[in-house]
Amino acid sequence: MAIAKAAAAEKRVPLYAHISDLAGTKKPYVLPVPFMNVLNGGSHAGGRLAFQEFMIVPSDAPTFTEGMRQGAEVYAKLKALAKKKYGQSAGNVGDEGGVAPDIQTADEALGLITEAIEQAGYTGKIKIAMDVASSEFYKTEEKKYDLDFKNPNSDKSQWVTYEQLAQQYKDLASKYPICG
Incomplete structure (x- = not known):
């Protein structure tokens, strides 16, 4: 050295x-494109949202610096939207630094993030990535994924097979600008 x-x-x-x-x-x-963790669920936050991390990806930004600026703008919009829709405490952050509103489903989370991207003026320029962390809610004996694992009285109708979970991923990817 x-x-x-x-x-x-x-x-x-x-x-x-x-x-x-x-x-x-x-x-x-x-420099690589930054992936910014903007919304937390799973084991890293309160609420019922099973999926753990939702990130924004400014993939069309010409520079790393511009990508960071775009990400900061979207995060500010997201935090304001979360507070407006879910109350002041929705602006609190989870273990990974993203907002942690009391969101129930991935579809609801992705809708909120997409709205923040639109309000910031970056539709088509910022994508979304997820770290679902499905191993956190996999039931080994049942061979199912418990999408209601944060509920002490988990609703078994929310337990899905890997095929059903994969289909849910596909459905979300067809509806939202998911890149990973």
Whole structure:
């Protein structure tokens, strides 16, 4: 590392640029697209929402900085919408930093996020990604996913097979701008 730092200093370039030259990386240097966790459910938040993380992805932003700006704008709109629809406490954040309103379903969560994207003026420019964390609500013995696992008296009609859960993913992806 010391040799790489010395070589970068000699060339008067940042260390990452020197390492990039050694690796033969193409220029310009491009940072990855940020995925921003904006709404929490699952084990990371209160309420009944089974799916754990909902993220926005400014995939059309020309730079990382612009993507962060767009994400911050959408997050501010989302927080305001959540408070308006679910009350002041909906602006509280979950363990992962996203808002955690008392949302019941993934469809409801995605609708709220989509509305925030629209209000911020980024329809078609910002996508949505999810980390469902389905292992958190998988019932091993029953071989089913308990979408009502946060309810102490879980409603067995909310327990689904992997085929049903996969179909739910497909249905959501056809309705919302989901990219992952």
